[in-house]
Amino acid sequence: MNTTKTRRGAAPDAPQKASAFSMVRTALSQTSGLTFAALIIMVIYFSFMEPGKFNTISNFDLLAQNLSILIVLSVGATFVIATSGIDLSIPAAVVLGEVFATKALGWFTVGEGTAVDVTDSETKLSYILVALLAALAAGLIVGVLNGVIIAYMHVPPLLATLGTLGSGLGAANLLQDGTNTGTSALSPVTSGEMIPGLSNIILIAALTVIVGWVALRLSVFGRYTLAIGSNEEAARRVGIKVERHLIKVYVLAALASSFGGFLSVSYFGTTALSGHTTDNMQAITAVALGGTSVFGGVATMLGTLMGALIPSLLKNGFIIMGVGAYWQDVAIGFVLVLTVWFDQMRRKARTKQ
Amino acid sequence: MKRAEVPALAAHGLEKKYGQVRALRGVSFEAYPGEVTALVGDNGAGKSTLVKCLAGAIRPDCGRIMVKGRPVSMTGPVQATKHGIETVYQDLALASDLDAAANVFLGREIRRLRVLHDHKEMRRRTAASFAELGVGLVQDMRVPVSSFSGGQRQSVAIARAAMWAKHVIIMDEPTAALGVIQTEKVLQLVDRVRSRGLAVVFISHNLPQVIEVADRIEVMRLGARTARFRRGEVDVERLIAAVSGAYSNEADVPNGEVTA
Ligand SMILES: Nc1ncnc2c1ncn2[C@@H]1O[C@H](COP(=O)(O)OP(=O)(O)O)[C@@H](O)[C@H]1O
Ligand SMILES: [Mg+2]
Numbered sequence: 001m002n003t004t005k006t007r008r009g010a011a012p013d014a015p016q017k018a019s020a021f022s023m024v025r026t027a028l029s030q031t032s033g034l035t036f037a038a039l040i041i042m043v044i045y046f047s048f049m050e051p052g053k054f055n056t057i058s059n060f061d062l063l064a065q066n067l068s069i070l071i072v073l074s075v076g077a078t079f080v081i082a083t084s085g086i087d088l089s090i091p092a093a094v095v096l097g098e099v100f101a102t103k104a105l106g107w108f109t110v111g112e113g114t115a116v117d118v119t120d121s122e123t124k125l126s127y128i129l130v131a132l133l134a135a136l137a138a139g140l141i142v143g144v145l146n147g148v149i150i151a152y153m154h155v156p157p158l159l160a161t162l163g164t165l166g167s168g169l170g171a172a173n174l175l176q177d178g179t180n181t182g183t184s185a186l187s188p189v190t191s192g193e194m195i196p197g198l199s200n201i202i203l204i205a206a207l208t209v210i211v212g213w214v215a216l217r218l219s220v221f222g223r224y225t226l227a228i229g230s231n232e233e234a235a236r237r238v239g240i241k242v243e244r245h246l247i248k249v250y251v252l253a254a255l256a257s258s259f260g261g262f263l264s265v266s267y268f269g270t271t272a273l274s275g276h277t278t279d280n281m282q283a284i285t286a287v288a289l290g291g292t293s294v295f296g297g298v299a300t301m302l303g304t305l306m307g308a309l310i311p312s313l314l315k316n317g318f319i320i321m322g323v324g325a326y327w328q329d330v331a332i333g334f335v336l337v338l339t340v341w342f343d344q345m346r347r348k349a350r351t352k353q
Numbered sequence: 354m355k356r357a358e359v360p361a362l363a364a365h366g367l368e369k370k371y372g373q374v375r376a377l378r379g380v381s382f383e384a385y386p387g388e389v390t391a392l393v394g395d396n397g398a399g400k401s402t403l404v405k406c407l408a409g410a411i412r413p414d415c416g417r418i419m420v421k422g423r424p425v426s427m428t429g430p431v432q433a434t435k436h437g438i439e440t441v442y443q444d445l446a447l448a449s450d451l452d453a454a455a456n457v458f459l460g461r462e463i464r465r466l467r468v469l470h471d472h473k474e475m476r477r478r479t480a481a482s483f484a485e486l487g488v489g490l491v492q493d494m495r496v497p498v499s500s501f502s503g504g505q506r507q508s509v510a511i512a513r514a515a516m517w518a519k520h521v522i523i524m525d526e527p528t529a530a531l532g533v534i535q536t537e538k539v540l541q542l543v544d545r546v547r548s549r550g551l552a553v554v555f556i557s558h559n560l561p562q563v564i565e566v567a568d569r570i571e572v573m574r575l576g577a578r579t580a581r582f583r584r585g586e587v588d589v590e591r592l593i594a595a596v597s598g599a600y601s602n603e604a605d606v607p608n609g610e611v612t613a
Contacts, residue, residue: 218469220462223451227459230448237410237446238460239431297450 035291035339039306039313046317061199063312068205069260069267071308073279074286075212076256078304079249081287082216083229084296085150085157089142090280092168093254096138097261098271099172102181104134120187127185132262139258140251142168147247165280173273180273186266201267208256213301215252225249229296285311285336293343310335359422361386361552362407362438362521367416369402369576376402377413378576384521384552389543391567392556395596399576400556401443404525407554408440409433420520437519441510443526443556449499449506454479456498457513479512486542488512504535511539515546522546523554528562540566560592572596579603 073090080087108115108127115127142164149160190201216222224245227235236242260279265271288294289310290303315328360383369377376399384390394400405411407418409427417424420436427433433440447456454476462470463478476494483489488508498506507527514522524543528536543566547553557563563570570587572580572595580595580602587595594600 214469218472220464220468220470223455223459223462223470227448227451227455230450231446233444234446234448235459237408237430237440237442239429239434240460293450297448 035289035303035306035310038335039310042310042313042317046313046320049317049321061202063309063316064202064205065199065267067308067312068201069263070279070282070286071205071305072208072260072263073257073283074290074304074308075208075301076253077283077287078212078216078290078292078299078301079222079225080157080253081284081292081294082225082296082299083246083249084294085246085249086284086294087146087161087250087253087257088158088280089146089161089164089168089254090257090283091276091278092165092172093139093142093257094261094264094276094279095172095271095273096142096168097135097258098265099175099181099261099273100134100138100258101131101186101262101265102183102271103175104131105183105185115185116181116183118185120184120191123185123188128189131186131265132259135258135262136255137258138261139255141254142258143251143254144247146254147250150250151243151246169273176271176273178273180271182270183265184269186262187269189266190263191267201263204263208259209301209305212304216299216301221245221248226297226299229293229299231297282311283308285332288336289332289339291339291343293347294340295343295347360384360419361421362554363419363422364403364407365417365419367403367406367413367418369399369406369411369413375576377406377416379416380573380577382407382571382578384554385569386520386552387547387550388568389547389553389555389566391563391570392554392573393558393560393563393570393592393596394573398573400573401525402576403573404440404442404523404554404556407433407521408438408442408523410440410442434517436521438521438523439514439518441507441514441522441524441527443529447498447506447510450497452476452497453483453494453509456509457482457516461517479516482516483508483512486512486515486545487538488542503530504532507531507535507539511542515542518546518551521552521554525556526558527555528557528559536562560589560596564589564592574598577603 073094077087077090102116105115105127107130110118110122115123118127145164146157146161149155149163150157153160155163190199190204192200194200195203216225224235224240227240228242228245232242235245257279261276264276286308287304288307290300290305290307292299292303311328311332314331315325318328319325362382362384364380364382366379366381367377368375368379378399380399380403382392382403392400392403402411406413406416406427409430409432412427418427419425420438425432425436448459451459454472457479458470458475463474465471480494488511493501493505498509501509507530511524511527514524528539531539540562543553543555555563555567564587568584570580570582570592571578572582572592574596579598580600582592591600
C-alpha cells in the first residue's frame with residue numbers, strides 16, 4: 001500500500017523535473033542561443049572595461065526604465081510577427097493612445113480646469129482608469145482596422161499597417177491641432193514603487209512580458225497564432241477561424257501599443273505627437289533579434305525581451321567607452337540582417353531533409 | 354462477403370469548376386463501414402478535388418454528400434469532423450513548427466482554465482495513441498515536426514486522422530512519398546483502422562497495392578466515376594484499362610469518351 005502511494009506520488013514528479021529542464025533548454029534554443037550569449041558577453045565585457053560606470057544599479061535602472069515602453073510594444077509585436085505578419089502602425093497606436101488618454105482626462109472638471117491640469121498628488125484613481133480605458137479604445141480601433149484590412153481585404157500586412165500608420169498619426173495630429181498636451185495626472189502610474197526599489201514602469205514591463213509569455217506558450221490563443229504562422233491552410237483545415245484569429249492578434253498588438261502610449265504620457269508627462277516615429281522599427285528589431293522568426297510559426301517572449309535590451313545595452317556601452325553612439329546603429333543593422341539570415345538558413349536546412 | 358447496406362459516406366453528382374477547368378463532372382462515390390475503398394485514376398482525374406469536397410475543405414458547385422444515408426451540408430472542415438470524417442490530405446497540412454502532439458490536437462486542444470492548453474496531457478495521449486497505432490516517434494515528442502522525415506510526418510498526419518475519425522478516414526496518396534518499410538506500416542495502419550469498423554478511403558497510384566488492400570475499387574476519370582470493382586473482380590491489367598479510359602462499367606461516363 002505504502003509503496004504504491006509513494007510510487008504514484010513520485011511518478012508524475014520525474015517528468016516534471018525533466019520538463020523544467022527541457023523548458024530552459026527550449027527557451028535557450030529558441031532565443032537563438034546567440035542572442036543570449038551576445039547579451040551575457042556584452043554585460044560582462046562592458047562591466048569589465050568600465051567598472052563602476054556600467055554595472056551600477058542606477059545605470060541599469062535608468063536603462064530599464066527607458067526600455068520598458070519598448071518592451072511592452074515588442075511583446076505585442078511578437079504575436080504579429082509569429083503569424084508572419086508585420087505591424088508598422090505601432091507609432092500610430094502609441095500616439096493615439098496618448099491623445100485619447102489626455103482627451104479623457106479633459107472630461108473631468110476639476111476646479112477651474114480639468115483633470116489634465118491636476119498635480120500628481122491631486123490625481124484620482126478614477127481619472128487614471130478612465131484615461132487607461134480611453135487609451136485602450138484607441139488601440140482597439142487601430143487593431144480592428146489592421147485586422148480587417150489584412151484578414152478580410154487581403155491587403156499585405158506591410159502595406160495595410162503602413163496605411164493605418166499614416167492615417168492614425170494624421171488623426172492624432174488633427175485631434176490635437178498639432179500641439180502636445182502636458183499632464184501630471186497619470187504620473188503616479190509609472191513613477192511610484194509598489195515594490196520598494198523597483199520603479200513601477202519596470203514592474204509593468206515585467207508583468208507584460210510574463211502575461212505575453214503565458215499567452216504565447218501556454219494558451220490556446222498562442223498556439224493558434226503559431227499554427228497560423230506555420231501553415232495557415234493547416235490551421236484552417238482543423239477548423240481554426242484564421243481571419244478572426246488574425247484580427248485578435250492585430251488587436252492585441254495595437255492594445256499593447258496604446259498601453260505603451262498610456263505609459264509614455266505617464267512617464268514623460270506629455271503626449272509626443274512626433275516622438276514615436278521609430279517605435280515600430282525598434283520593436284520589430286527587438287522581436288527579430290530575439291529569435292522570433294519573421295517567416296512565422298516560431299516565437300519566443302524571452303527572446304523578445306533580450307532583443308529589446310541589446311541595442312540600448314550596446315549603445316550605453318559604446319557611449320561609456322567613448323565609442324561614437326552611431327556605431328550602435330551600424331552594429332545593430334548588421335546583427336539584425338545576420339539573425340534573419342541564420343533563421344532563413346535553418347529553415348532551408350530543415351525543409352531539405 | 355457481407356457488407357452494410359448504407360454507405361458511411363456517399364456523394365452523388367458532385368460538380369466543381371476551377372475557372373474553365375471542370376475538375377468534377379457529376380462524380381458519385383460510396384464508402385462502406387469496415388471496408389477499404391480505393392479511389393484510383395490518372396493525375397488530374399479529380400480525386401483530390403473529390404476528397405476535399407468530402408472533407409469540407411472546398412464546396413462543390415452542386416451535388417449531394419451523404420453521411421450514413423443522410424444528406425449533410427459540408428460548409429467547412431468542422432462539419433466533416435462533426436460527422437466523424439477525418440482526412441489525410443495529399444499536401445500534408447501539418448503546422449511544421451509545432452510538435453507532434455500540438456498537431457494531433459490542433460483545433461481540439463485539451464484545455465485548462467478554459468484558455469490554456471494542457472500540453473503535457475496532450476503529449477501523453479498522443480504518445481499512447483502512437484504506440485497503439487504502431488507509429489514509432491515516441492522519443493521525438495518534443496521537437497517540431499519540421500525536423501521529421503517525410504515518412505514520420507506522414508505518420509503523424511495519419512495517426513491524427515486515425516485518432517479522431519469516428520466513421521470515415523480519407524487518405525489521399527498516403528504512401529506516395531514513402532519507402533518500402535514506411536509504406537508497409539501505413540498499410541498495417543489501414544488494416545487496423547478498417548478492423549475498428551471505420552470506412553477507409555484510400556487513394557493510390559500503386560495498382561498492385563490497391564488490389565491487395567482494397568475491398569472495393571472506384572475508378573475516376575475526367576471528374577466522373579467510370580468503373581467499380583469488388584475485391585477479386587479485377588486484375589492490374591483491367592484496372593489500367595479502366596484508369597486509361599479503355600474500360601468502363603458505369604453509365605455516367607463523361608461526355609464524348611469512347612469506351613470499349
Ligand atoms: N485549386 C485549383 N485551382 C485550379 N485548378 C485546380 C485546382 N485544384 C485542382 N485543379 C484542377 O482540377 C483537376 C483535378 O485535379 P485533382 O483533383 O488534383 O486531380 P487528382 O488528385 O486526381 O490528380 C486538374 O485538372 C487540376 O489541374
Ligand atoms: Mg491528387
